[in-house]
Amino acid sequence: AQSVTQPDIHITVSEGASLELRCNYSYGATPYLFWYVQSPGQGLQLLLKYFSGDTLVQGIKGFEAEFKRSQSSFNLRKPSVHWSDAAEYFCAVGAWQAGTALIFGKGTTLSVSS
Amino acid sequence: DSGVTQTPKHLITATGQRVTLRCSPRSGDLSVYWYQQSLDQGLQFLIQYYNGEERAKGNILERFSAQQFPDLHSELNLSSLELGDSALYFCASSVVSGRANTEAFFGQGTRLTVV
Numbered sequence: 001a002q003s004v005t006q007p008d009i010h011i012t013v014s015e016g017a018s019l020e021l022r023c024n025y026s027y028g029a030t031p032y033l034f035w036y037v038q039s040p041g042q043g044l045q046l047l048l049k050y051f052s053g054d055t056l057v058q059g060i061k062g063f064e065a066e067f068k069r070s071q072s073s074f075n076l077r078k079p080s081v082h083w084s085d086a087a088e089y090f091c092a093v094g095a096w097q098a099g100t101a102l103i104f105g106k107g108t109t110l111s112v113s114s
Numbered sequence: 115d116s117g118v119t120q121t122p123k124h125l126i127t128a129t130g131q132r133v134t135l136r137c138s139p140r141s142g143d144l145s146v147y148w149y150q151q152s153l154d155q156g157l158q159f160l161i162q163y164y165n166g167e168e169r170a171k172g173n174i175l176e177r178f179s180a181q182q183f184p185d186l187h188s189e190l191n192l193s194s195l196e197l198g199d200s201a202l203y204f205c206a207s208s209v210v211s212g213r214a215n216t217e218a219f220f221g222q223g224t225r226l227t228v229v
Contacts, residue, residue: 034217043116043204044220090157101147101170102206102218104157 002027004091004105012111013081021076021108023091033074034092034102035065044090050074061085086112117141120205120221128229132193135224139186139207145169146188147208147218148180152201163188195228202226 005024013019025031032051036044048059055067065076074091088109092102117140127133139146148160150173159172163182174180177195182188192199202225206218 036220043118043222044206045116046217046219049217101159101162101172103159104149106156 002093002103004093004103006089006091006105006108008108009106010109010111012113014113015083016080019076019078019081019085019110021089021091021110023074023076023105024072025074025091025093026072027093027095027103029095032094033065033067034094035059035063035074035076036090036092036104037061038088038090038107040087047076047089081110081112083112083114086110116219116221118205118207118219118221120203120224122224123222124225124227126227126229127195129195129197131195131228132191133195133226135190135192135203135205135226137188137190137205137207137221139188139205140209140219143207143209143219144186145208145218146182146186147206148174148188148190149204149206150201151204151223157204160190192226197228200226200228 003026034049035047038044047063048057050057050067058064063078067074088107090107091105094102119138121136144165147162150158160174161180162170166182177193180190202223204223206220208218
């Protein structure tokens, strides 16, 4: 079955500390992988995506993610967290075939402490 | 601003009623997706349309239906509403370049409250 698992429901990080949000996927086809962020009351904004090539991808707001095929993982990282990063983060997987829908994980809520 | 417009932003209605949610995709995007976000289920894919045709179905109830019109806007119809249908409903659109998929851009969502 196709699925995305985000093992951490809620994470609290001190401002300025590093962050890693975990994502594991199960997908029968070659996966396209995404991280989205949702601020309270807002829609989902794309942080970064992986289609092919370099397995370390850079995104907006200083985020990066690394695709590890052997571990079926696509973890999101940021070296130094800012208070404005507090939000809910969603990992998603899709297929290469045109127009297929994304499957989302249940999300990880990030709180940033001062 | 993602370029995807959803109306209305908020909707409060009574059980048993029917509502219509509207979505205008980004200019040029042929694919429209509908998702339901609730606290217990997370983000659930409901249905996808591509250039006016239904392309894929997810966890969409029989009481729900959707369509995509020639101008590519889409509507999600929810009928015989129940309290459990209260959720945030997102529309997303994506461009389909040749055979390759691309990321989906999400609207701000419609918050539906059934009382």
